[in-house]
């Protein structure tokens with residue numbers, strides 16, 4: 001088994017640990033977080049250092065890392081940590097919970113997390129470092145950009161396009177052929193029936209743009 005380092009010890013980290021521990025693919029050597037948290041544990045896994053320790057663990061032979069910080073609408077921290085770790089040379093696996101159902105011709109890019117019970121139908125593409133959270137349904141021919149978070153229980157109907165860095169709130173429903181832009185935030189429980197442009201905050205049923213984001 002390859003060693004892996006987790007970056008960020010919050011709630012999302014617990015989900016990733018649970019999935020990894022049920023998979024027997026990686027040996028989690030520890031978590032990096034804030035200095036004051038060193039020595040404490042997340043789901044039994046110790047916080048062993050801070051982000052600045054990434055080069056030293058790489059020199060010690062750890063090749064794999066995973067960003068375990070969640071996000072609701074602001075991915076800049078997740079993204080900067082990913083880019084920093086990539087510069088050092090870390091590799092980012094795709095982590096898929098064993099309960100997820102994924103079509104064989106789905107394209108998953110590095111660093112994605114596919115949570116419990118998610119269903120990804122045929123011809124789906126998920127960009128790097130995106131989170132497809134618990135119980136989400138991504139229907140045929142959908143494309144999800146980089147660093148997105150499709151929050152638990154959402155349903156994306158056929159041929160939906162989601163731009164980079166966009167958050168789809170918990171339990172949202174998006175009808176077929178909708179385009180949602182980059183850096184947008186869709187509130188929880190939204191029913192999206194019209195395209196949403198880049199950099200918009202939108203929510204409700206029907207989902208309406210309420211602000212820039």
Ligand SMILES: CC(=O)SCCNC(=O)CCNC(=O)[C@H](O)C(C)(C)COP(=O)(O)OP(=O)(O)OC[C@H]1O[C@@H](n2cnc3c(N)ncnc32)[C@H](O)[C@@H]1OP(=O)(O)O
Pocket residue numbers: 070072133151152168169170185186187188189190203204
């Ligand atoms: C495993 C996990 O936990 S992953 C985490 C997943 N979490 C999510 O997806 C949460 C997504 N976040 C939301 O839906 C939030 O409510 C946000 C981001 C839309 C809030 O946006 P804000 O602009 O900060 O809204 P704020 O809380 O100030 O509320 C403003 C108004 O919008 C309403 N509102 C807020 N969110 C929603 C929503 N999702 N749907 C409908 N109305 C909403 C509020 O009721 C309020 O109405 P009022 O002015 O009549 O009182």
